[in-house]
Amino acid sequence: MAQQGAIMGFVHRRRRGAELFLLFLALVVGIGAYAAVGIGVQGEVPADIVGYGGWLAALVILAHIVVRVVAPYADPVLLPLVAALNGLGLAVIHRLDLAAGETSFARQQLTWMTVGVVLFIITLLVLRDHRVLQRFTYTSGLAAIVLLILPMVPGIGREINGARIWISVGPFSLQPGEIAKVLLVVTFAGYLVLHRDALALAGRRVLFIDLPRGRDLGPILVMWAVSLGVLVLQKDLGSSLLFFGLFLVMLYVATERPGWLVVGGLLFMAGAFVAATIFSHVQTRVNLWVDPFAYYGEGTSDKGRQIVESMFGMAWGGLIGRGFGEGSPWRISYAESDFIMAAIGEELGLTGVLAVLLMFGLIVERALRAALISRDGFGKLLATGLAAVFALQIFVVIGGVTRLIPLTGLTTPFLSYGGSSLVANWVIIALLLRISDQARRPVPDLSAEPEDGAADAEATQVVKLS
Numbered sequence: 001m002a003q004q005g006a007i008m009g010f011v012h013r014r015r016r017g018a019e020l021f022l023l024f025l026a027l028v029v030g031i032g033a034y035a036a037v038g039i040g041v042q043g044e045v046p047a048d049i050v051g052y053g054g055w056l057a058a059l060v061i062l063a064h065i066v067v068r069v070v071a072p073y074a075d076p077v078l079l080p081l082v083a084a085l086n087g088l089g090l091a092v093i094h095r096l097d098l099a100a101g102e103t104s105f106a107r108q109q110l111t112w113m114t115v116g117v118v119l120f121i122i123t124l125l126v127l128r129d130h131r132v133l134q135r136f137t138y139t140s141g142l143a144a145i146v147l148l149i150l151p152m153v154p155g156i157g158r159e160i161n162g163a164r165i166w167i168s169v170g171p172f173s174l175q176p177g178e179i180a181k182v183l184l185v186v187t188f189a190g191y192l193v194l195h196r197d198a199l200a201l202a203g204r205r206v207l208f209i210d211l212p213r214g215r216d217l218g219p220i221l222v223m224w225a226v227s228l229g230v231l232v233l234q235k236d237l238g239s240s241l242l243f244f245g246l247f248l249v250m251l252y253v254a255t256e257r258p259g260w261l262v263v264g265g266l267l268f269m270a271g272a273f274v275a276a277t278i279f280s281h282v283q284t285r286v287n288l289w290v291d292p293f294a295y296y297g298e299g300t301s302d303k304g305r306q307i308v309e310s311m312f313g314m315a316w317g318g319l320i321g322r323g324f325g326e327g328s329p330w331r332i333s334y335a336e337s338d339f340i341m342a343a344i345g346e347e348l349g350l351t352g353v354l355a356v357l358l359m360f361g362l363i364v365e366r367a368l369r370a371a372l373i374s375r376d377g378f379g380k381l382l383a384t385g386l387a388a389v390f391a392l393q394i395f396v397v398i399g400g401v402t403r404l405i406p407l408t409g410l411t412t413p414f415l416s417y418g419g420s421s422l423v424a425n426w427v428i429i430a431l432l433l434r435i436s437d438q439a440r441r442p443v444p445d446l447s448a449e450p451e452d453g454a455a456d457a458e459a460t461q462v463v464k465l466s
Contacts, residue, residue: 011442012073012440012441012442014072014073014076015076016064016067016068016072016076018076019064019067019076019077019079019080020064022076022077022080023060023061023064023079023080023083025080025084026060026080026081026083026084026087027053027056027057027060027083027087029084029087029088030056030083030084030086030087030088030090030091031049031052031053031056031057031087033087033088033091033092033324034046034049034052034053034087034090034091034094035049036091036323036324037091037092037094037095037098037324037325039324039325040095040323040324040325040326041095041098041099041324041325042098042325052110055110055114056087056090056110059113059114059117060079060083060117062117062121063079063083063117063120063121064079066121066124066125067079067124067433070124070125070128071124071433071434071437072437073436073437073440073441074433074434074436074437074440075366075369075370075432075433075436075440077362077366078363078366078367078429078432078433078436079429079433081359081362081363081366082363082414082425082426082429084359085356085359085360085413085414085415086113086414086415086422088344088356088415089109089340089412089414089415089416089417090106090109090110090113091324092336092340092343092344092347092415093105093106093109093336093340093417094106095324095325095329095343095347096329096330096335096336096343097336099329099330100330103336105336105417108417108419109417109419109422111419112418112419112422112423113422113426115419115423116422116423116425116426116427117426119423119426119427119430120426120427120429120430121430123427123430123431123434124430124433124434127430127431127434128434129434129438130378130379130382130431130434130435130438131376131378131379131438133186133189133190133378133382134189134190134193134378136186136190137186137187137189137190137191137194138187138190140183140184140186140187140190141183141184141187141191143180143183144180144183144184144187145180145226147176147177147179147180147183148176148177148180148226150167150176151164151165151166151167151176151177151234152164152233152234153167156168156169158173163234163235163236163409164233164234164235164236165177165234165236165239174419174420175418175420175421176420177236177239178420178421178423178424179420179424181239181242181243181246181389181424182386182389182424182427182428182431184243184246184247185246185250185382185385185386185389186382188246188247188250188251188381188385189250189378189381189382189385190378192250192251192254192255192381193254193377193378193381196254196255196377199251199254199255199257199260200254200255200256200257221267226243235279235281236409237282237285237406237408237409238393238396238397238400238408238409238410239410241392241396241408242389242392242393242396242410244264244268245388245392246385246388246389246392248260248261248264248268249384249385249388249392250381250384250385250388251264253380253381253384254381284303285406285407285408286406288303288304288307288406288407289307289403289405289406289407292304292307292308292311292403293308296308305333306332306333306334306338306339306407307401307403307407309331309332309333309342310332310335310339310342310345310401311342311403312331313327313328313329313331313332313342313343313345313346314342314345314346314350314353314402316328316346317345317346317347317348317349317350318349318350319349319350319351320348320349320350320351321345321346321347321348321349321351321352322346322347322349323347324347324348325347326347327343327346327347328346329342329343329346329347336416336417337411337416337417337418338397338401338407338409338410338411338416339401340412340415340416340417341353341356341397341398341401341402341412341415342401344356344415356415357394357398360390360394360413363390364387364390364391364394366432366436367383367384367386367387367390367432368383368384368387369436370383370432370435370436370439371383371384371387371435373436373439373440374435374438374439375438375439375443379435379438379439382431382435383432383435383436386428386431386432389428390413390428393410393411393412393413394412394413396408396410397410397411397412398412413425
């Protein structure tokens with residue numbers, strides 16, 4: 001009891017000063033990388049370094065002030081990590097712009113970062129309690145399905161590089177799947193909180209594994225069908241793997257039953273085998289993964305050029321890289337989006353790649369930490385799902401670039417060029433900060449006798465879920 005009392009009496013510190021110091025270091029990374037690109041490529045510090053650095057600093061300091069005011073107990077590490085990754089990504093994209101000479105992806109990416117920070121602030125200001133999202137469990141699911149279908153609608157859907165995952169409305173283009181993944185996490189968390197007892201307790205033991213009942217397999221079969229639909233109709237292998245893996249991870253965390261992993265793994269392998277056997281675009285990805293050099297150079301289809309050039313670039317980078325401006329990352333097609341990790345590997349070396357992986361690992365760790373200390377089941381599952389989104393997307397992207405798995409085509413969070421991905425990931429960080437703020441706040445002292453009705457209302461917080 002004494003130990004329990006000590007735990008209940010523990011109060012997290014706000015740590016906003018530590019966050020501000022870490023943000024200063026993150027700005028040094030982002031602005032320093034931008035200056036290094038100018039020196040490496042043009043031999044001088046970029047003339048717009050003051051304006052660029054000032055705008056970047058204004059964005060992150062504004063985000064910090066909002067967190068300090070509306071989420072004072074939020075995790076102090078997440079925002080600096082995101083600011084450092086976003087700044088590094090902008091510098092690498094700027095370096096590729098200078099090599100191309102005709103593109104301005106870095107300027108567009110800075111605009112999208114501004115939009116992302118604005119939505120980050122709006123999310124924190126509007127959403128004062130993450131448990132409110134549980135009211136929108138089925139609405140979020142319906143909206144996610146509509147967003148996934150939109151690229152298939154004639155007139156607004158667009159096919160780029162073989163994948164039909166974009167929509168265009170006037171001059172604006174959007175990848176709805178990036179927004180759908182956030183809504184799916186809300187849907188899965190709300191659904192599993194209500195039904196995890198039925199999914200966890202009923203079933204049959206087969207060979208030391210507790211398998212679920214057939215009637216309970218409905219949700220996982222529906223998610224399996226949706227992921228296959230994305231794979232077949234939109235030819236988007238990465239999103240298909242991400243959606244199915246996300247649901248499987250959240251289902252396992254909610255029920256703590258390894259049987260779900262067995263059933264899900266078997267369904268995934270069956271779906272992957274059928275897809276690789278029947279669909280030509282999946283066969284092509286697998287063939288390029290197994291032997292990319294057979295599809296590289298004269299006398300071949302040259303479809304393996306992208307992955308082979310990325311392998312050459314990372315090999316030339318070695319341990320510490322060739323330095324900004326000393327490599328040839330422009331030889332890799334779409335280096336600013338799908339293959340930005342290969343560009344980092346060439347110019348910053350294995351050391352730079354490991355540093356980036358460490359920052360991504362810390363984001364996932366801080367998200368899981370928020371899930372562990374969260375006091376409500378919905379918050380635990382929501383934070384776990386958002387951590388799984390990051391972890392799965394990073395594994396799929398970097399695994400594809402390094403040939404650990406077949407190439408899929410997803411973007412690297414906060415590094416790759418792409419407005420939809422960047423904005424969605426800033427919103428995810430806002431949700432994680434909100435959950436961690438609720439989890440780290442001091443526990444209300446309910447033992448004291450309330451003196452009046454106002455004191456009682458302050459100590460008790462009620463959220464209506466339906």
